Amino acid sequence: MRTLSLLTRPLTSAHTHRRWVYLIIGGALLTPYAMAALVLTSVLTGETSTTDTTPQALALTLALTLAPVAATAYIPGVRTAQLHLARTLLRGPLTDHPTPPPTASRTTARTSLWLCLHMVLGFLVCLATMVGLTEAFLLAIAPLIPDGPPPLTRSSHLLTTIHDLPRHQRLLGPLLGLALLTALTHTIALTGHLLARTAPRLLGPSPTERLAAAQAHADTLTERNRLARELHDTLGHALSVVTVQAATAARLIDTDPDFARQALTHIADAARTATADLDHALGVLREDTPAPRTPPPDLARLPHLATATRHTGTDLTCTLTGDPAHVPALLSRETYRITQEALTNALRHAPHQPITLTLTIAPTTLTLTVTNPLPPGRPRRRTGRRGITGMRERAHLLGGTLTARPTTTHWHLTLHLTWKAHP
Secondary structure, eight states: OHHHHHHHHHHHOHHHHHHHHHHHHHHHHHHHHHHHHHHHHHHHHOOOOSTTOOHHHHHHHHHHHHHHHHHHTTSTTHHHHHHHHIIIIIOGGGGGSOOOOSOOHHHHHHHHHHHHHHHHHHHHHHHHHHHHHHHHHHHHTGGGSOSSSOSOTTOOHHHHHHHHSOHHHHTTHHHHHHHHHHHHHHHHHHHHHHHHHHHHHHHSOOHHHHHHHHHHHHHHHHHHHHHHHHHHHHHHHHHHHHHHHHHHHHHHTTTOHHHHHHHHHHHHHHHHHHHHHHHHHHHHHOTTSOOOSSOOOOGGGHHHHHHHHHTTTOOEEEEEESOGGGSOHHHHHHHHHHHHHHHHHHHHHSTTOOEEEEEEEOSSEEEEEEEEEOOTTSOOOOTTSHHHHHHHHHHHHTTOEEEEEEOSSEEEEEEEEEOOOOO
């Protein structure tokens, strides 16, 4: 059964018939080139008959046919059209390759080779199809052909042979026609399969194009990761603050309504801040929007961040040494985001625990330390989560170091950055 399935699969496979059409298209495309080459050959050699063509004339005809075919690849858009046509009809491994950028010289040479291969094989397939289908049809109707000489004076050799056969031998004609049609289909399937396997080498991207595509993909992933960190840090902090304040307001709304009202006010402020941060991030995501007018927050807003954290009912001790204005703008913004994420993690994993934040700024260095006690009865936070991973990525991109690990009783996070002094 397996052997029978292998023999019948090309007959019913859609790939076979699509590739058959693709090859016939190649043969049709070669026809005007071949006709023009025949005319030029007859003019150059003086031969007017095609029955006694010399090998030199055949070689000249082939050269005059393939030369303009190869030159066609240099027309803009030809490679793209061939690529789309091959992906639609040939399928195969070519569909797994990325679309190459505009062609270079080596790529155009490969396209020229592909055009020659496609059209020559297509022309041969057209001839095989024309002859094979005609002969298979004559064999299929062999039992119905009357005895005697063929009615046409210029009939095919096979039709003449069928007329000369006795009646009982003609009954085998349909079987022979089916066998011929099967052999033709298998030949076309094999040719299409080999052409589909060759397509990635000639139409697919070159090594240079692969490197360019890989670089573009890496740049896209880098930008996506950066935006993911922005959204995680900004919205994550805002939602953590809102969650803690809402829980505190719900717990104290009966016993301390003034504090609950303050908490609700701070929730509204945090929501507005989160909305502004979200608009900033979406403005970066969408290319058709103008650049956001409000710059992203930096270390100048660190007191505001500390105040918002205290409004959650958390005891925050913030110590700032040095002038944040001396920190380069990029480092200042990224340090603010890391501080925001560190406080968010503390609020999320150790709620109502005191937090100690220390920022020391020197002329060319910056050290940030965030410490909080581990909550009793809760497992230690493990490294490798998104927040800590994002902070480490930020620090690594800035050439700094970030460590975050628990001790017996506390969680410690330390960031160290350096930069060159201005001349």
